[in-house]
Amino acid sequence: MVGAGRFGRKPVAGIAQTGGKVGSRVKHLISIAAVALALTSVSAVGPSAAADNVKPAAVESTEKSAALPVPRFVSLKSDKVNVRKGPSTDQAIVWVFSRAGLPVEVIAESDNWRRVRDSEGADGWVFHSLLSARRTALITPWSKGDERVALYSSNSTGSRAVAELQSGVLGNVLSCDGEWCELSIDDYSGFVQQDKLWGVYRGEVLK
Numbered sequence: 236m237v238g239a240g241r242f243g244r245k246p247v248a249g250i251a252q253t254g255g256k257v258g259s260r261v262k263h264l265i266s267i268a269a270v271a272l273a274l275t276s277v278s279a280v281g282p283s284a285a286a287d288n289v290k291p292a293a294v295e296s297t298e299k300s301a302a303l304p305v306p307r308f309v310s311l312k313s314d315k316v317n318v319r320k321g322p323s324t325d326q327a328i329v330w331v332f333s334r335a336g337l338p339v340e341v342i343a344e345s346d347n348w349r350r351v352r353d354s355e356g357a358d359g360w361v362f363h364s365l366l367s368a369r370r371t372a373l374i375t376p377w378s379k380g381d382e383r384v385a386l387y388s389s390n391s392t393g394s395r396a397v398a399e400l401q402s403g404v405l406g407n408v409l410s411c412d413g414e415w416c417e418l419s420i421d422d423y424s425g426f427v428q429q430d431k432l433w434g435v436y437r438g439e440v441l442k
Contacts, residue, residue, distance in 0.1 A: 372434030
């Protein structure tokens, strides 16, 4: 069993927070048969340990900005990502993302900065090189109860359920056909109904 963890953000002392459940804890559990597996945790860090990784524009990130739509989903490249009040290192850090791979939605751009929104609705500015085009998704992060989502062996509810995924589980998106997405989670892979995911749009096709 790998270690249980949490995802989200760590607020910075002295900065007023608005929107979202800052610092909330969500367990990431995968039930495989009778065995509960958990995703690897990444501990929250303080702002002094995090970096904006601001480099000259010639240093490109994997999150290419040219001709890309806004809004769009991307993921965090680093497990120490400063989120700022505005698109500059002169702006205050309002919180620190502390989990690499977490999906975020780009909702605005300013030069090399991206305004991103997380699954709880909180938003702020991140330097572009800390974002990746790799697509990931969270299982029903809006769920308040103990809802489980089936991971199927094929894109049909009539197929075998490979696993049951708890709300908040993070997976890598391999493809989507507009109704189903193929995910990989630890050593497991399978299909989840697209409307059960945060990190892909309803009807979005990914190959």
